[in-house]
Amino acid sequence: MSTQLKNKLIFERSREGRRGFRVPDIDVPARKPEEMVDKKYLRVHETALPEVSEVDVIRHYTRLSQKNYCVDLGFYPLGSCTMKYNPKINEVTAGLAGFAGLHPLQPQKTTQGILELMYDLTERLCEVTGMSWGTLQPFAGAHGEFTGMKFFKSYFKKQGDTGRTKVLVPDGAHGTNPASAHISGFEVVEVKSNEKGMVSVEDLKQHLDENLAGIMLTNPNTLGLYEEDIAEIAELVHDAGGLLYYDGANLNAIMGKSRPGDMGFDVVHLNLHKTFSTPHGGGGPGSGAVMVNKKLEPFLPAPTVRKKGSEYYLDHDIPDTMGRISGFYGNIAVLVRAYTYILTMGNDGLKRASELAVLNANYLKEKLKGRYFLPYDRVCKHEFVLSAQKMKDAYGVNGTDVAKALLEFGIHAPTVYFPLIVHEAMMFEPTETESRESLDNFIEVMHEIADLAEKDPDKLHEMPTSTPVRRVDQVQAAKHPVLRWQPE
Amino acid sequence: MSTQLKNKLIFERSREGRRGFRVPDIDVPARKPEEMVDKKYLRVHETALPEVSEVDVIRHYTRLSQKNYCVDLGFYPLGSCTMKYNPKINEVTAGLAGFAGLHPLQPQKTTQGILELMYDLTERLCEVTGMSWGTLQPFAGAHGEFTGMKFFKSYFKKQGDTGRTKVLVPDGAHGTNPASAHISGFEVVEVKSNEKGMVSVEDLKQHLDENLAGIMLTNPNTLGLYEEDIAEIAELVHDAGGLLYYDGANLNAIMGKSRPGDMGFDVVHLNLHKTFSTPHGGGGPGSGAVMVNKKLEPFLPAPTVRKKGSEYYLDHDIPDTMGRISGFYGNIAVLVRAYTYILTMGNDGLKRASELAVLNANYLKEKLKGRYFLPYDRVCKHEFVLSAQKMKDAYGVNGTDVAKALLEFGIHAPTVYFPLIVHEAMMFEPTETESRESLDNFIEVMHEIADLAEKDPDKLHEMPTSTPVRRVDQVQAAKHPVLRWQPE
Amino acid sequence: MFPYLPHTDKEIKAMLSDIGVDSIDELFADIPAKIRFKGELNLPKGQSELEVYTRLKRLAENNRQGVSFLGAGNYDHIIPSTVGALMGRTEFYTSYTPYQPEISQGVLQAIFEFQTLMCELTSLQVSNASLYDGHTAASEACALAVNSTRKTDTILYSSTIHPYTKQVLETYFEDLNIKLVELPEKAGVLDTDSVKDQLGDNVAGLLVQSPNIYGNLEDYTGLSDLLHEHKSLLIVSSNPMALGAIKSQGEWGADIAIGDTQPFGLPAYYGGPSVGYIAATEKLLRKMPGRIVGQSVDEDGKRAFVLTMQAREQHIKRERATSNICSNQALAALGNTIYLATVGKEGLKELAEQNMQKAHYLAEKLKKEAGVEMAADQPFFNEFTLALPKKAADIAEAMEADGIFAGVALNQLDASKPENLLTVAVTEKRTVEEMDRYVQSMKGALK
């Protein structure tokens, strides 16, 4: 049966002696490894790598690809992830051989083009965020957060202020925030949100002591709400001797409208794989570029790109640098895409993108709040959070059920169970690249799901049924971990 | 509902004023058309071209693509079509900007690379076919056939032999053969096949008169059988003053094993999109390169690629040329792929490909003939023909039913109802790039279908049920033709 | 070892034994010994990807490109990134002709959209799924005219059509009993007065082209009425990019519209692949050459697309067929479809206008600053012809030294044309700087 062929692992397609690749004929003496190197250094066991033809490889992964949803297939309102359309021109420019073939250690006079791009991109990201300079090295958002925390560390070290060990993180923060602060050697203290879903200034004030290193915030916050008191918060933290860190995952809401630098942040990480349209690749690679203000510039990770006259170079000579945070200079291919996007959109386009992202989110919110509970009912920015708690209480239909039902309708689920401050949270981020009819289709589906919840909840519990696999047993996966294929 | 979104035409996604493409700002005076050209020359009616965003375009055609089967998804035993794997390196080389950007009329000193490729490819195709020179211009097999017929015409014209108006075509020939002879101004006479499924020499002899221009054959023929008497046929035709034309659609069976030139053919067309692995693109573009022997070389279409010293050039100076058969020089991007393939395979690989194509076909044939009727039971070459006639008589299951059942099992159907000399014909061509397990899976499915034919024929009539659409009403399509979308 | 040949030795042995033979050679025993090929093909052995790529890359680099003002049927237009991204979907490019509609809706629907787009652009009612190129499309159109009109044996064509089209027509019709009669030009356009003289009941149709080979727009006012009076058909060939701005074939009253869609998202690629388009009036449908996709329903009543009207085709008609085309240029037509969807209604208009604006800018600047003359004073779209004081080929060669492909010397296409005619194409891609450089270079070359 053909299904049998279709559901194999690549290892299960292996046939002894089959080949999918021809190595060029060797043009130097073909000595055996043991003639070159003492046997004790050589591999003992054969690997069970697959033995397949090129045809096998292509068919296997082409079929696999068809078992995967993606932005190019439809709406992907995964909150906090900014799954906007990834423009094709970005892929074209990222594919240019003049970039792809560069070795990170080749002489800098032979890499002026890529260095100019990095310089130019840094400058533009600074303009968007209102910061002074930055680093493009962080490989993802969390890596950017770590880098941000190292700025805090380096700054206080330079100040000789060793007592500042505490970083404040709101209760609604993304998990990476506290984790990043923690692995950087900070003690994490949670700040409560108030009834409006915003950082409680009252609670914040409790923590403003001489141990305060600073605070990590995202604004709009993870409820999609703009922190009204952000200016006051910044003042309070600064006055207490602390620093402010901005998690840029939510920047898509406010480009050209409000800049973290102007809000008072000292350091900002950006997720280029969100706001700047680089594809997420099924989990990465992304880029967590970090921008800082003048105060923190001396602590940039080494090297940083600079310009002298008309020459671009990697500056390793940063006396107060926090050190090296990655092997080379970051996910360069991602940077090329982000740069392409910024050129394409320009100042007018970036601003318009934010405006329409916010328009789309508010439109959705208004159209859904009648059927789903909206815990914080006010104007939102790029995303908003609904709760399935009432539905769960009334009909036994929870956030997961709604998510899985959406899959059945051919749409990606929202982010569920985050932020933690909302029970049965469902976080929707439509992004600006969705058209009105796409939103309307989604609204219709969501209403249909709400109808089903009332009338036929069991049908929802069954869903999805038409996806490549149905609901997957996560408990078994975790309890009896099978994490690799085993040869017989 | 999302399905509603998914099944639209691009026109039905249109929204007034929506844009998917930005034209660069105009950098010369932006005059209105009517300021440049008298109004009578200008378009009167607006077009109903779609108004969609880039996102719409990408999603629309990405989803459409997923409604299409292809070689990269699985087995495609479509007889006479040689649906072998299309190597990815061919796509890489065909994508080289140094080829793609060339204008056909730019100075030849600036196109030495592509001319060398064309020259080299011609040479290699001559070696494979045993011919002397050729043209790469024909856009597809049928175009090659036309070109072949023009060689006949030109040759006899040169001989002053105007009475040779008759071209013989076997009853098993592909429809393009008689059609090509006809549109070239020949009268087509059908030659019968004998009980072995081969050209009847007896019948052939009836037609060997002074009106004979020649014969069109493919060998192995459309039953996948090597014409035993080919040498005698060639002698007879030549002795009668005729020429032999070889339809190269079936060359994949015999590379390095038997050459049309050695069989006695004067002109050969090749389907580079079959034997030489260039993808078929859902119906084209292909290439129907034509090779000829010395006798016919003077009649090549103009221009032909030649070499003088180390310089390649397009020779327009062919006194006895048949003329021009296409605007420029053929489907060059297809030629790049075919050339890449020949370099990759080499003489050893091409021969091996034919050997394994024949091995695969015979293997399938032997495994299926127990359950399906094999009208000509002998060793086959690259393909073979079964008949569903007995199944139809016994259970009401015809060739179409078998074909549609295969679709249900995720496999492409064979060619059905061709050749015309076999009732309920089903023509299978596995090609060399299918692995044994792929064949075994197919055999299993075919046996299951045979079982169903006996036990539950209605189930077969229902199939397919899980494809993007089910059986399509062809009668309605032809009776009430709807050949375009209409704006409201 | 060959990466595309999956068979292991063990598998081959087992398969041979299942077949009941001892060796692969036995499977070739039916080839008579006397014509069996015994040696080895005189070709190099197979090579690795790296080696092959290195060779191809070297060949690619052994071509040179310039700032291109070359046209004459092949143009340097912007190709939106969507085109490559979507044509690169393997489901499209590694499928065969959509004979099995149930698993070919992707290709079928795209072709249906292509047909619609061609109808919209040409203002005609039916289009096929594609022909090989614009030149062979002309011969198919003429054959269609002959086959749709009774007792005709003559095709008229304007001397202003592309010379290659003429040459292709000659090849296609010289062995049939069809006369090709060329009508003269006047001031760079068809001399329409000549039509009447040649018209008669034996005339199947008249083939004209606008923009013509000089780039000039022709005025077909009254032409279709005149032809129709004689039951002859009007066939108009047009650069489809021009149709974004100029009068369409249907608007001129043409019965058949043809042309070459290379400008719609296809790379120049040394001339191919492109697509020959053909659209016609409803009446001509049953004689239309090539494949056609129609809309129908499946067993569940769902909209579905399918190859239709196949009774016209050679599979069924065989020696009675009036066209032999089988494989066409489907993937390239898909490229056109994606292109047109991307640029859209307004984009095509804008692009067409920019082509016109830029060509007019350059033409005027050349007249004013380089003092050269137009070969004729006629309206044009994105291409115009200069009558130079020297051989056009020499001027082009001189300008090539400045990195500019200055245009097509028309006598290169047709030796009977004057040597001093240079046809210059200006697309939306040419910048004002490039055009100013062109003028400087031309001035230098003329000295």
Added chain:
Amino acid sequence: MFPYLPHTDKEIKAMLSDIGVDSIDELFADIPAKIRFKGELNLPKGQSELEVYTRLKRLAENNRQGVSFLGAGNYDHIIPSTVGALMGRTEFYTSYTPYQPEISQGVLQAIFEFQTLMCELTSLQVSNASLYDGHTAASEACALAVNSTRKTDTILYSSTIHPYTKQVLETYFEDLNIKLVELPEKAGVLDTDSVKDQLGDNVAGLLVQSPNIYGNLEDYTGLSDLLHEHKSLLIVSSNPMALGAIKSQGEWGADIAIGDTQPFGLPAYYGGPSVGYIAATEKLLRKMPGRIVGQSVDEDGKRAFVLTMQAREQHIKRERATSNICSNQALAALGNTIYLATVGKEGLKELAEQNMQKAHYLAEKLKKEAGVEMAADQPFFNEFTLALPKKAADIAEAMEADGIFAGVALNQLDASKPENLLTVAVTEKRTVEEMDRYVQSMKGALK
């Protein structure tokens, strides 16, 4: 107009009215006036694809490439055509992290295969879904060691590991209460005698690298036993391409294997993206950083893959997490997977052997013909270090004039290294002609 913004003015109006506001600005009224951004960002306006492409192309062309003998963690290997073709499938590259397994089996299964491949290569039991790069993988591995061993506060590392790895470790650990202690080298490899001196119950683990920064292979016989006696872990970093020929981490008895998979089908791309791999013994599973895919079944009992063991991750653990990694390098890991599937078991062996053969050819030829010396007499894989009579950077610069990137001057990575050390990498892509040219060029540069 922006091709990615689908909204028409009409639609915007209708949506605003549905929301109940009059303007988009109203939706931003919650931004306090004082910090609202009022001007325009000081960036150019948006541009068309052609303009953007032209700019990017110019930047790309403003880099130069040479025949590369550069390594030090990034190598010029053959990339089979399958890798690009499949990584280019939009279903893979435009999807997010596979949080919804029902519609993410493509990515999930591929990662599961990646994990298996890493286990096979390293001879260890569990692998994660990827880390950022080989250097950050080292710091994750050290953190894993610290977190899996009781009451330890020290990480030992060999002075022969990549200097950048050391620097990254310093950044990661300097603010934690973890001591980093460097162990000395002897003749270009770790002085294994020094391990004993530093070992104690406070030591979480020892990080070593083979092939090391000089390209030398190190001998870890007995090392894991020694460490395990102190309940310390052995962490071995290896170029994974070498694992096709050299003893794997598991075979040396390592507890954790790390490295960077750039050699497996990823372009050099100025250093990124690549993938940090990490594999470990079963025992360490619950502390493993990063995402992990597990096999399970769906409701119908069908095999299915899913992100698992998420209790380890920061989404749940938050400030108690021992790693913060969230997005990883999934697409690049997919590239690795396709690469390894394509080259296969025998291909990887052959490639590894050819790397070795070619590097040995060049090294011997350099010794013999250019009279240069190896920095140490040690076995090596595809990279070796020369001790030159002049500054390595100067030699490299001189050779660059011949179009050759001669190698990495080690003091460029670590100022404390002697100035005369040049590390030369030779992959299967280097031809005998290129190597012979290298020797000639070196001879010239040394004059």
